[in-house]
Amino acid sequence: MRAILITLLLLNTVWSSLRAQTEELAEIAVEGANLYSSEMASWYGTDLALEKYPNLKDELGGYFSYTKGDSAICVFYSREEHPGVICAVSFDASYRLDKAKVVADRRAFTPEEAILYGMRVVAQQAIRTDTLFKHYKNTSLNIIPLVRNNVRKVYVLTGPSVSGVVIFGNDYLLTFDQQNKLTGTKKLHKDIMVLKYSKPEDSVTTMHTHLPETGAFITATDICTLRLYEKFAGWKEHLVVSQTDVSLWNCEHDILVGRPRNEWEKQAKNNE
Secondary structure (H helix, E strand, O other): OHHHHHHHHHHHHHHHHHHHHHHHHHHHHHHHHHHHHHHHHHHHHHHHHHHHOHHHHHOEEEEEEEEEOOEEEEEEEEOOOOOOEEEEEEEOOOOOHHHOEEEOOOEOOOHHHHHHHHHHHHHHHHHHHOOOOOOOOOEEEEEEEEEEOOEEEEEEEEEEOOOOEEEEEOOEEEEEOOOOOEEEEEEOOOOEEEEEOOOOOOOEEEEEEOOOOOOOOOOHHHHHHHHHHHHHHOEEEEEEEOOOEEEEEEOOOOEEEEEEHHHHHHHHHHHO
16 A cells, blocks of 8 residues: 555646656747747838838937737837837748838827836946846847736847847846836847758757756747748757757757657667
8 A cells, every 4th residue: 555655646746747847848939939929010010111121220319019819010110219110021820021010100109118118228238338248249139028917027038130040049038017117138048059051951850958047848949040041041850958948949840849868868778
């Protein structure tokens, strides 16, 4: 009877651990999807806005993107002391340019947009003054303000300004209180990792590793980066390997799964 009880307790511990891992991976995937939606709107929204309004740069103070319902919206604001919206570009889930809507009516920020704008301004100041933020040649730091479940955050990703490379790392998370006061700044990856690609037709598996400071699993910023570049690079899957776990991102279907590293290594050895 004692042996059965011990076995049941061990099974319950394993099940609880697996459930917690599954829930954490699901949350990371959702956060990564939100970052991806924002960046996609910014990528294509900028192109469309400048195409329709070539003089936009003359009065542009900046831009940010967010999701609302089934739409992703990129907002361009003026550089006045008290800025307002110059124009906004909205997309559906397909991000097809022929379905995008460009609205150039000048207006004030909505309450939601005012929060995002405020966080962006604080993040810009932090990037200028805090030595935690590193700057590398041929890259730019992209600011992504995000409000989810009433939690206010800003992610900062490093994007390449040259083609043929994908950058992981040199990313940051800024947290805010309900008054948009900065409460914390964290570097998500200790290093910067640059992966090159040249032949999208060659579908390959790529990987990078995480130090303990980054955590056991893939990050939301990793998922955002993968979703932005995976089709250009022609990648089949991407592995993130930590000391304890392996996260596998399926680039063809945008699916995330995780396994303990010892199980993954054992299976890889058996497949040799």
